[in-house]
Amino acid sequence: MKMTGSQILLECLKLEGVDMVFGYPGGAVINIYDDLAKSSIHHILPRHEQAAIHAADGLARATGKVGVAIATSGPGATNTITGLATAYMDSIPMVVITGQVPTSLIGNDAFQEADIVGITRPCTKHNYLVRDVRTLAETIKKAFYIARTGRPGPVLIDIPKDVQVAQTDFVYPETVELRGYKPNFSANPRQVDKALKMILDARRPLIYAGGGVTAANASALLQDVAELAQIPVTTTLMGMADMPRKHPLCLGMLGMHGTYYANMAVTQCDLLIAVGARFDDRVTGKVDAFAPHAKIIHIDIDPTSIKKNVRVDLPIVGDVRDVLSKLHGSMVQQSESVKAFAEGNSPWLEVIEGWRAAHPMAYRSSESIIKPQQVIQSLCEMADEDAIITTEVGQHQMWTAQFYDFKQPRTFLTSGGLGTMGFGLPAALGAQAAYPDRQVIDISGDGSFQMNSQELATLVQYRLPVKIAILNNNFLGMVRQWQQLFFDKCYSQTCLSSPIDFVKLAEAYGAAGLRAERPDEIQDVIRQAFAIDGPVIMEFKVAREENVLPMVPAGVGLDKMILL
Amino acid sequence: MTHTISVLLENEFGVLARVSGLFSGRGFNIESLTVAPTLDPSVSRMTIVTSGDDAILEQITKQLNKLIDVIKVIDFTGQDFVQREMALVKVAADEGTRAEILRIADIFRAKIVDVTPRSYTVEVTGAPSKVAAMIELVRPLGIKEIVRSGPIVMGRGA
Ligand SMILES: Cc1ncc(C[n+]2csc(CCOP(=O)(O)OP(=O)(O)O)c2C)c(N)n1
Numbered sequence: 001m002k003m004t005g006s007q008i009l010l011e012c013l014k015l016e017g018v019d020m021v022f023g024y025p026g027g028a029v030i031n032i033y034d035d036l037a038k039s040s041i042h043h044i045l046p047r048h049e050q051a052a053i054h055a056a057d058g059l060a061r062a063t064g065k066v067g068v069a070i071a072t073s074g075p076g077a078t079n080t081i082t083g084l085a086t087a088y089m090d091s092i093p094m095v096v097i098t099g100q101v102p103t104s105l106i107g108n109d110a111f112q113e114a115d116i117v118g119i120t121r122p123c124t125k126h127n128y129l130v131r132d133v134r135t136l137a138e139t140i141k142k143a144f145y146i147a148r149t150g151r152p153g154p155v156l157i158d159i160p161k162d163v164q165v166a167q168t169d170f171v172y173p174e175t176v177e178l179r180g181y182k183p184n185f186s187a188n189p190r191q192v193d194k195a196l197k198m199i200l201d202a203r204r205p206l207i208y209a210g211g212g213v214t215a216a217n218a219s220a221l222l223q224d225v226a227e228l229a230q231i232p233v234t235t236t237l238m239g240m241a242d243m244p245r246k247h248p249l250c251l252g253m254l255g256m257h258g259t260y261y262a263n264m265a266v267t268q269c270d271l272l273i274a275v276g277a278r279f280d281d282r283v284t285g286k287v288d289a290f291a292p293h294a295k296i297i298h299i300d301i302d303p304t305s306i307k308k309n310v311r312v313d314l315p316i317v318g319d320v321r322d323v324l325s326k327l328h329g330s331m332v333q334q335s336e337s338v339k340a341f342a343e344g345n346s347p348w349l350e351v352i353e354g355w356r357a358a359h360p361m362a363y364r365s366s367e368s369i370i371k372p373q374q375v376i377q378s379l380c381e382m383a384d385e386d387a388i389i390t391t392e393v394g395q396h397q398m399w400t401a402q403f404y405d406f407k408q409p410r411t412f413l414t415s416g417g418l419g420t421m422g423f424g425l426p427a428a429l430g431a432q433a434a435y436p437d438r439q440v441i442d443i444s445g446d447g448s449f450q451m452n453s454q455e456l457a458t459l460v461q462y463r464l465p466v467k468i469a470i471l472n473n474n475f476l477g478m479v480r481q482w483q484q485l486f487f488d489k490c491y492s493q494t495c496l497s498s499p500i501d502f503v504k505l506a507e508a509y510g511a512a513g514l515r516a517e518r519p520d521e522i523q524d525v526i527r528q529a530f531a532i533d534g535p536v537i538m539e540f541k542v543a544r545e546e547n548v549l550p551m552v553p554a555g556v557g558l559d560k561m562i563l564l
Numbered sequence: 565m566t567h568t569i570s571v572l573l574e575n576e577f578g579v580l581a582r583v584s585g586l587f588s589g590r591g592f593n594i595e596s597l598t599v600a601p602t603l604d605p606s607v608s609r610m611t612i613v614t615s616g617d618d619a620i621l622e623q624i625t626k627q628l629n630k631l632i633d634v635i636k637v638i639d640f641t642g643q644d645f646v647q648r649e650m651a652l653v654k655v656a657a658d659e660g661t662r663a664e665i666l667r668i669a670d671i672f673r674a675k676i677v678d679v680t681p682r683s684y685t686v687e688v689t690g691a692p693s694k695v696a697a698m699i700e701l702v703r704p705l706g707i708k709e710i711v712r713s714g715p716i717v718m719g720r721g722a
Contacts, residue, residue: 121582122589126632129577146632180574180635304626307619 005133005164006032009097010039012140015172018068020044020059020433022052026072028099028112031164044433044462047454049076051426053083053096054452058427059434060092061413062388064217066147067094067430073101074112077158078119082420084154085123089417090238091215093152095143096124100160103131117158125153133166138173145176150183151302152215183301187318192326194314195273195297196334200341202271202295204348205231208254208283211238211416212276212300216320219409222275223247225324228331230342232352234262236277237401241412245405251352252361255283256552257398260359263550263558265352266291274298276320279309280417289557299323359550359563361402370519372396372471372542376403378522379441379469382530386411387439388431392424392448394478396471398548400443422451425468429455432464439467439530446472446496456509459535467529468537470502473544481547485562506537515539566595567621567641568717571610574633575601582631583610592616592624596714607635611716640717649715650689652677653699656706657684665705672698683708 003011009032013021020042025033036043046052049071056067067087071080077098087094101110117129126146128139136159143155199205213222219242226233226249233243234251243250251262266272272294277283284290287310295313298306299320306315316323331338363373376399383389389404390413391397397414406412413431415423428442449470459466476494483491506513512532516525522540529536550561573579580599587594595613602609614624621639628637640647655665657679665684669676672694678685688698692715699710 117578118581121578121585131577178632181632302630304623304630308623 001170002167003170004031004035004167005136005159006035008133008136008168008170009140009159009164010035010041011170012137012172013041013068016066016140016144018066021068021070022046022055022430023070024049024052024072024076026076026099026112028073028076028101028161029070029097029164031161032070032097032099044429044458046426046429046458048452049079050083050422051429051452051455051458053080053094054086054423054426055430055433056094056096057083057087057092058390058413058430060087060094061427062410062431063434064410065093066144067092068097069094070097071099072112073099073116074114077114077116080156081120081123082418084120084156086415086418086420086423087154088123088125090211090415091152092154093147094154095140095147096154096156098156098158099164100129100158102162103160104162106160116156120156124156127156127158129158130160130163133163133168136163136168137170141173142176142178145178146181150181184317185301185319185322187299187316187323187326189326191314191316192323192330195316195327196330198271198295198297198314199229199231199273200337203344204269205229205271205273205345206265206269206294207231207233207273207275208236208266208277209233209239209242209275210236210277212320213239213242214409216276216301217409218276218321218324219243221321221324221328225328225331228328228342229338230345230349231273232265232349234258234265236280236283236416237414238416239277240401241406242409244407246407253401254558255280256285257402257548257550258552258558259361259402260550260561260563261352261355263552263561264355267557267559268351269294272296274300275324276300278305281309284309285552285558286556289559292557362564363546364564366543367519370516370522370540370542372473372540372546373399373403374519375469375471375522375540375542376400376443378526379443380404382523382526383441384439387441388413388428388435390414390424390428390431390440390442392442392444392451393419393421394445394448394476395473395481395546395548396443396445396477398478399471402548421448424448425452425455425466428466428468429458429464432459432466433462436464440465441467441469444468444470445477446470446474446500447476453505456506456511456535456537460510463534465532465534465536468535470537470539471542472502472539473542473546474499475544478548480545484545484547485551486553502537502539506535511535511537513537513539515541517541565617565641566613566615567639568645568647568715569612569614569624569628570638570640570717571612571628571634572602572636573608573610573631574635575606575608576633579608579633580610582633583612583628586627586631587614590623590627592620596712598714598716611714613715638719640719644720645717646720647691647715647717648689649692649695650687650713651695651699652711653686653688653702653707654683654709655686655702656708657682661705665702668698668701674698
């Protein structure tokens with residue numbers, strides 16, 4: 001049967017299991033929107049293309065599915081860049097469709113033309129310009145395959161207007177043939193055996209788990225391996241929800257704002273097992289002083305991650321799930337020696353407990369003024385077990401990582417690699433759209449909130465009951481902290497002095513607004529917010545110059561922390 | 565250390581930009597780059613001369629392999645291969661130098677491909693070191709212009 005390009009696009013999306021897309025219309029996608037109106041695919045209209053991408057990203061992070069977003073040509077397409085770069089840095093599977101001027105006009109500086117394939121080349125896993133409707137279905141098939149396999153990432157498909165209206169016979173290919181793309185899922189069993197041998201030889205082993213564990217849905221396996229061998233686990237920001245914070249082997253986050261005990265454990269361990277993590281500079285601090293006594297095993301699906309920043313003694317390329325299940329299998333086979341090893345670990349675990357006791361995660365509480373950490377703890381106590389937390393970027397993000405006890409995978413959605421302010425609200429929107437019945441909370445700063453605050457309108461329109469907790473310090477707090485510590489308190493352009501009435505702002509959009517100014521009001525505000533069946537802003541007036549600690553200053557080793 | 569890398573890639577729109585963007589975005593060197601279709605017209609071959617220590621070369625190879633359009637990457641360093649480059653060299657020529665240019669061209673088995681009253685254009689082909697050596701010999705005579713193709717390579721044997 002003959003179909004138009006835009007009909008083919010929607011048909012392919014359905015065949016890929018997509019039932020919800022986020023997008024913003026315009027001249028170059030008007031045909032797609034005409035067909036969308038008649039389609040069973042649910043479309044959500046955020047108020048900015050950046051937010052559409054972050055929303056699709058939030059959906060992808062919360063569900064593990066491929067997030068899909070649509071934008072028009074030119075400014076619509078360029079507005080997607082920050083969202084694409086955010087998803088690319090955090091390896092989030094997405095397919096983004098952009099409209100393009102007709103093929104005959106490409107290169108002519110036509111109205112609303114932008115070379116989006118050229119612009120997004122370095123911030124997508126791959127991208128396509130479709131020049132012929134006969135290749136459209138195949139291209140979409142490839143795009144989804146590339147987005148979700150290997151190290152996942154965003155793929156952009158640019159579809160000129162004439163390709164959207166051109167007709168052809170629709171055939172969706174069953175398989176994908178990409179001779180240049182063969183992700184290596186299955187780990188070499190010999191490497192896994194070597195890993196087990198190195199583990200059994202270690203005295204002070206440590207697992208360092210990252211977002212690759214989430215991507216591979218390997219949280220349970222990670223815990224199984226850690227428990228069987230009694231190996232403590234520290235996580236990155238991205239891997240945080242894969243290891244329940246209250247688990248006795250969990251040391252919380254490592255790196256610049258990591259826990260004292262996690263950073264000490266990294267510095268003292270004699271074997272570091274990196275699982276789906278990439279030794280980012282916020283994690284390692286000074287590279288030469290990172291895990292100086294350790295042999296390093298690096299498990300990752302992306303060979304380029306291995307030996308990029310640090311030396312590695314044993315690389316294992318493969319899907320984290322496959323590697324961990326093979327490792328677990330070998331451990332079960334050698335249960336006697338693994339048991340002896342696990343028992344032998346207790347002195348090391350005691351040393352770590354000593355560090356934990358000496359410097360637990362803490363802050364100085366106050367009777368009169370709200371400490372931001374206290375808000376996070378209260379949210380954690382009062383929210384559901386499976387509540388999904390998103391954050392923006394700044395101090396509030398780090399406090400969330402430090403003080404929220406995550407319990408389940410895919411419940412912490414945060415921009416780790418790019419550090420994008422304005423991510424949290426639209427990501428919460430996407431997660432809530434995917435899970436209408438779960439609690440979704442965006443923990444925000446007053447600065448970041450204003451980067452995508454227009455999404456309040458979307459929440460109200462689609463009855464998405466996202467709860468927004470703004471930790472209002474009237475500062476771009478994280479930058480202010482650096483200025484305080486490293487620039488003699490010269491608070492250049494970080495004071496957001498014009499006071500905003502966030503309660504009225506919420507009301508103006510048709511959402512509810514609540515405010516807490518004293519510590520004894522925190523719980524009341526949260527309780528009320530959770531009871532409201534709709535989007536709510538909770539504004540917490542917090543201590544203005546509170547700092548995120550511990551902190552490893554730039555250029556030193558992880559054990560050189562500034563402590564509370 | 566200098567490395568010559570041969571890359572087989574899909575003969576698709578924009579692949580050259582993907583490769584050159586990768587090198588510039590990650591701060592890798594490109595000393596020369598040639599590209600043309602292979603026996604199979606759907607595949608292009610790119611020959612890249614680059615430099616860096618082992619760690620950088622490992623990253624370059626891995627990053628190239630990571631590109632979806634890249635089918636195969638071969639680093640010829642340490643292997644047995646034939647390497648050839650072509651240069652066109654326009655040399656100032658007058659009564660006193662014409663014979664000398666011809667003599668040098670003869671030694672290098674180069675050809676004169678264009679002649680004007682004031683210049684000879686010499687075409688030389690060979691290993692990059694040979695091309696460089698000929699250029700050095702004619703340099704004192706006055707070089708007006710040089711165009712070098714950048715090297716191409718092929719593994720030796722069947
Ligand atoms: C889009 C973007 N611009 C700038 C920055 C740099 N930056 C990092 S944290 C921060 C301050 C964030 O302030 P706020 O959202 O109020 O959070 P707080 O640190 O006060 O908790 C800034 C400006 C960024 N991460 N993202």
